Amino acid sequence: DVKVTQSSRYLVKRTGEKVFLECVQDMDHENMFWYRQDPGLGLRLIYFSYDVKMKEKGDIPEGYSVSREKKERFSLILESASTNQTSMYLCASYPYRGSNQPQHFGDGTRLSIL
């Protein structure tokens, strides 16, 4: 069974801090995603990656960056955290583009920026 693990369930940081959210998957999936989810707005794609060291912007990349140095790990970085980045962050993975496979989600990180 696919396991997607996010490093923290809850995280509290201060404005201006650099914040790292880590995600690891154990099924050799090529594709990994970072979403944020806010009430009434659904899942919004921040960044995604189709391979090691490859990244593409999603719909709301401003204020975020990502890193994928190894296939199993995809990190989301908030360069200088702001209160409007308080949200639920979800990591997901699936095998490869066009695989007709579902995305598998981690448990999410609820991030609060004070």
Add this chain to the structure above:
Amino acid sequence: QKEVEQNSGPLSVPEGAIASLNCTYSDRGSQSFFWYRQYSGKSPELIMFIYSNGDKEDGRFTAQLNKASQYVSLLIRDSQPSDSATYLCSSESYKYIFGTGTRLKVLA
């Protein structure tokens, strides 16, 4: 126009009734469709997927796909209060697209 559209709800049905959730999509290249259930504060979990026109049944759940009309639906028979959640529709063509979800309330 959003690429995957769902009515945000809430959709309220009495316990034991059939809940019908609908989704339309704009990309005719979409090949596969997925329904996820998401409880409040939790991450989405896959409940059904469908690739071919027609119906696909799994227990109390039936997914329906009509590629000519570009809609996907999910039927939940004998709805239970534990089915109360947000249901997300998604499609995959060259990228993954999620709808904003429909909130279902099953009234005991």
